[in-house]
């Protein structure tokens with residue numbers, strides 16, 4: 001299904017698909033774009049407090065590791081994952097951070113679908129909880145945007161508004177229809193993007209050599225449920241004190 005309807009997150013974007021996909025492993029844009037530049041465009045545990053950020057390769061691709069001690073004393077451990085070649089899982093962006101929980105996984109599996117070189121469409125399959133056998137009516141997918149706190153996700157915004165409070169759409173399309181990587185000055189904060197591009201290049205080489213890229217499964221017995229690496233964990237102050245300051249939670 002098209003998850004986001006008329007909102008900008010899941011619409012067709014007028015830029016190369018990679019600019020959309022790279023967003024997933026760029027947790028620094030939560031701070032730089034969604035907080036410092038445009039004001040708090042999310043709410044809940046993603047916004048307050050200082051985060052410790054890292055990245056790692058996973059069996060499927062790459063994910064970020066974000067650990068944050070929340071003002072309420074709880075600790076957030078969060079991962080979003082890019083799955084080769086163009087899929088991604090983002091755990092709930094509206095996690096309040098109030099109740100301890102372990103590995104609450106993302107509810108959407110999404111694709112950055114290239115339409116051509118200069119256009120991309122977001123597409124998701126949503127695991128929608130049932131209530132009495134029917135899709136729960138008051139439930140929202142974890143990556144659905146809330147328009148009142150995130151007006152930047154609306155499609156119809158004036159040029160001035162988009163300039164003053166850019167959102168993902170402006171940040172991604174603003175890099176040109178196809179970003180010129182040779183003009184970039186990548187820094188530590190871009191580590192996820194670097195890992196992602198290297199992984200992608202590695203797969204292109206494998207295909208050139210006649211080998212299977214990552215995540216191609218030809219053996220039917222290996223075609224089983226595949227664990228993914230994107231979730232939110234909330235630790236109580238006692239749990240946070242007892243457990244190591246670790247991203248593997």
Ligand SMILES: [Fe+2]
Pocket residue numbers: 023029030034167168
């Ligand atoms: Fe974003």
